[in-house]
Amino acid sequence: MAAQKPRNIQEWLEQNVFALMFATALAVSVATIVEIVPLFYLNDTYEHTATDDAGNVKFPDLVWNHEGKRLYYKDESGNWASDWKPGDGVRPYTPLELAGKDIYMREHCMYCHSQMIRPFRDERERYGHYSLGTESIYDHPFQWGSKRTGPDLARVGGKYSNEWHTMHLMRPQALVPESVMPAYPWLAENSIENDFFGTHRDMKKRLEVMKLMGVPYTQEDIDNADEYIKGHTEMDAVIAYMQVLGTMVKLDDSKAYRE
Amino acid sequence: MDTVVKPQYNDGVVKAFTLAAIIFLVLGTFMGTYAASELAWPFLNFDTAEITFGRLRVIHTNTVIYAFGGNVLMATAFYIVQRTNGRPLYSNTLAWIQFVAFQVGLLLAVISLALGMSEAKEYHELEWPLDIAVALVWILFTFNFTMTIAERDKEKVPHIYVANWFFFGLLIMVTYLWVLNGLAVPVSLFRSYSMFSGVQDAMIQWWWGHNAVGFFLTAGFLAIMYYFVPKQAQRPIYSYRLSVVHFWALMFGYVWLGAHHLQYTALPDWVGSLGAMISLAMIIPSWGGALNGMLTLSGAWDRLRTDYILRFLIMSLAFYAMSTFEGPVMSAKTVNALSHYTDWTVGHVHAGALGWVAMVSIGAVYHMTMKLWKTEMYSMSLINFHFWLATIGTVFYIVGMWVSGIMQGLMWRAYDEYGTLAYTFAESVAAMHPYYVMRATGGVLFTTGAAIMLYNMLMTIRMANARQTNLAHA
Numbered sequence: 001m002a003a004q005k006p007r008n009i010q011e012w013l014e015q016n017v018f019a020l021m022f023a024t025a026l027a028v029s030v031a032t033i034v035e036i037v038p039l040f041y042l043n044d045t046y047e048h049t050a051t052d053d054a055g056n057v058k059f060p061d062l063v064w065n066h067e068g069k070r071l072y073y074k075d076e077s078g079n080w081a082s083d084w085k086p087g088d089g090v091r092p093y094t095p096l097e098l099a100g101k102d103i104y105m106r107e108h109c110m111y112c113h114s115q116m117i118r119p120f121r122d123e124r125e126r127y128g129h130y131s132l133g134t135e136s137i138y139d140h141p142f143q144w145g146s147k148r149t150g151p152d153l154a155r156v157g158g159k160y161s162n163e164w165h166t167m168h169l170m171r172p173q174a175l176v177p178e179s180v181m182p183a184y185p186w187l188a189e190n191s192i193e194n195d196f197f198g199t200h201r202d203m204k205k206r207l208e209v210m211k212l213m214g215v216p217y218t219q220e221d222i223d224n225a226d227e228y229i230k231g232h233t234e235m236d237a238v239i240a241y242m243q244v245l246g247t248m249v250k251l252d253d254s255k256a257y258r259e
Numbered sequence: 260m261d262t263v264v265k266p267q268y269n270d271g272v273v274k275a276f277t278l279a280a281i282i283f284l285v286l287g288t289f290m291g292t293y294a295a296s297e298l299a300w301p302f303l304n305f306d307t308a309e310i311t312f313g314r315l316r317v318i319h320t321n322t323v324i325y326a327f328g329g330n331v332l333m334a335t336a337f338y339i340v341q342r343t344n345g346r347p348l349y350s351n352t353l354a355w356i357q358f359v360a361f362q363v364g365l366l367l368a369v370i371s372l373a374l375g376m377s378e379a380k381e382y383h384e385l386e387w388p389l390d391i392a393v394a395l396v397w398i399l400f401t402f403n404f405t406m407t408i409a410e411r412d413k414e415k416v417p418h419i420y421v422a423n424w425f426f427f428g429l430l431i432m433v434t435y436l437w438v439l440n441g442l443a444v445p446v447s448l449f450r451s452y453s454m455f456s457g458v459q460d461a462m463i464q465w466w467w468g469h470n471a472v473g474f475f476l477t478a479g480f481l482a483i484m485y486y487f488v489p490k491q492a493q494r495p496i497y498s499y500r501l502s503v504v505h506f507w508a509l510m511f512g513y514v515w516l517g518a519h520h521l522q523y524t525a526l527p528d529w530v531g532s533l534g535a536m537i538s539l540a541m542i543i544p545s546w547g548g549a550l551n552g553m554l555t556l557s558g559a560w561d562r563l564r565t566d567y568i569l570r571f572l573i574m575s576l577a578f579y580a581m582s583t584f585e586g587p588v589m590s591a592k593t594v595n596a597l598s599h600y601t602d603w604t605v606g607h608v609h610a611g612a613l614g615w616v617a618m619v620s621i622g623a624v625y626h627m628t629m630k631l632w633k634t635e636m637y638s639m640s641l642i643n644f645h646f647w648l649a650t651i652g653t654v655f656y657i658v659g660m661w662v663s664g665i666m667q668g669l670m671w672r673a674y675d676e677y678g679t680l681a682y683t684f685a686e687s688v689a690a691m692h693p694y695y696v697m698r699a700t701g702g703v704l705f706t707t708g709a710a711i712m713l714y715n716m717l718m719t720i721r722m723a724n725a726r727q728t729n730l731a732h733a
Contacts (some may be wrong), residue, residue: 014418024424027511028510028514031512031537045458107313108313108316108377108384111317112312118524122671122672140455142461143379146520150688180298195449206446213456258525
């Protein structure tokens with residue numbers, strides 16, 4: 001049986017393997033382009049870049065203006081200090097918080113705890129103001145999660161003391177009897193300065209990579225990154241990370257940040 | 260006498276992939292059951308980092324999706340492509356290299372995830388060295404598969420059979436997804452950071468996440484359906500036209516759906532709405548495909564009474580139809596407001612994963628086992644037993660998750676007469692306990708079925724080998 005002359009495009013594709021592959025690749029590309037590409041250039045992807053009808057940026061204050069200010073530095077008495085205060089706007093994570101986020105990701109906390117509050121009355125009362133996209137501009141990768149086996153953590157910062165978090169991570173059921181969360185006692189034993197197989201956790205390198213991807217760290221931030229995490233445990237780092245969640249911006253209920 | 264020379268197929272490597280798939284099915288479902296039990300009885304975490312829920316869940320998903328699913332797809336793709344093109348593989352050596360590389364990669368994946376090395380993107384956790392290794396194996400697979408078709412005898416086989424189109428969909432889209440979602444900058448051998456952040460990262464993640472379902476777990480397994488259902492039923496596929504429509508609608512339509520995972524989040528509203536709209540429209544091609552498989556049986560429905568393998572295949576299509584109806588319903592905004600973040604999502608995934616993907620694979624593997632080792636199965640009644648364990652296990656699982664998911668959603672938004680929230684979060688967790696136990700029970704049933712299958716296969720292979728030795732001696 002010889003190949004028949006194809007009567008339509010479908011028959012032609014069925015006889016030409018590379019044409020079939022090409023047509024398939026085209027078919028799957030349409031939605032990818034339509035849904036993803038605009039998110040990179042439309043102003044209203046993020047609230048801090050969204051403009052009103054006159055073309056003015058509506059909420060520029062959502063992001064911390066760090067000009068002339070330092071994310072962290074050593075004060076005269078040798079303690080770490082910062083020019084940023086809670087509510088000053090979204091800022092890059094300090095090295096300790098970023099290391100804490102690494103631990104958070106290592107243990108896959110986001111598979112049970114979302115960080116994305118939806119604009120519903122019950123979520124407002126349970127967790128706080130709905131989350132803005134701007135609040136995760138420095139999250140590589142994002143931590144919105146997809147499941148709430150435990151409660152949302154987008155605004156958990158400042159709700160509990162550091163001591164509460166330590167006790168909770170050591171034995172969740174001691175504080176919340178109904179909890180199904182595992183205990184994480186090893187966090188208190190491991191130094192945050194060590195990474196896998198006892199290798200050095202190179203925070204300088206991590207901040208450099210973040211800067212490469214657009215997170216505005218200064219050279220000073222990068223140079224002092226390793227010193228900043230000295231002497232801390234993984235527990236300290238995770239708690240530092242959780243305590244900053246949701247505290248960066250002060251949101252105003254009277255403003256419509258998105259439609 | 261039959262003068263037609265039967266083509267020599269490279270079945271050794273197909274056998275290896277088939278056996279690996281079932282071994283990983285047992286391991287993967289066991290780990291899932293254990294993870295489910297940890298949620299019912301948290302002491303099972305034993306304060307051991309490597310097996311805490313957060314890490315075990317990921318080992319479970321990677322084992323069942325990539326180790327079991329991947330091996331099934333590689334086995335069936337190489338089985339089908341040889342038979343539908345009447346020729347051996349383009350390169351048997353490359354296929355064996357692919358087999359060894361893939362299994363070593365999977366082993367390293369399990370170890371690295373247990374140690375906590377993770378990019379922390381859902382269903383795409385492997386750190387960058389393994390990420391790249393998987394992509395290379397996948398490209399090797401695509402190359403070997405494509406060249407086998409390209410070098411067919413076009414006089415004898417002018418047309419590419421429909422199952423192969425679906426394999427192309429799988430091969431092309433998964434390469435595309437895996438690479439784009441995996442773009443990350445390494446900071447050490449064991450850690451990298453996603454190149455994207457915030458809203459874009461979320462959209463790319465769920466574009467990947469839903470298409471991993473749409474192309475890895477649907478297109479590939481539809482290819483299996485399009486070959487093995489007609490073969491096992493010994494009838495041609497119900498409608499060629501329907502399969503053409505099914506294929507192109509799926510290729511074009513599925514890709515839009517990812518955005519429905521981000522309803523009411525900080526993702527701009529238009530993207531989520533667009534995703535939900537196309538999700539609703541996807542019921543049509545999905546059901547068209549399911550019907551195409553089921554109607555292949557018209558006039559031969561009585562065979563379901565005696566053919567246990569056909570039962571697996573047809574039950575899988577019933578679950579496919581059910582979950583492709585449930586999915587669009589859950590993507591609708593009002594339903595999603597309730598179902599998102601709850602166990603309902605987990606139940607939906609498993610209706611597809613256990614009911615559709617695993618069942619159609621199991622049917623295909625039983626069929627292939629008999630053909631590859633040229634023998635009857637060791638025990639047909641064990642297949643029947645397996646069928647009931649798998650079906651009842653799946654039903655236990657999804658019913659448990661429906662009840663717990665809807666209950667969670669309702670408890671979180673419930674108000675008392677004073678206008679304050681009626682339940683604390685902890686109360687909703689406590690209320691889930693019976694359903695978590697029910698889910699674990701479903702998992703035990705399903706895993707037991709998988710273990711019985713492995714036993715049945717090993718005995719079948721032993722029997723076939725013993726017979727061959729006897730023949731050789733005679």
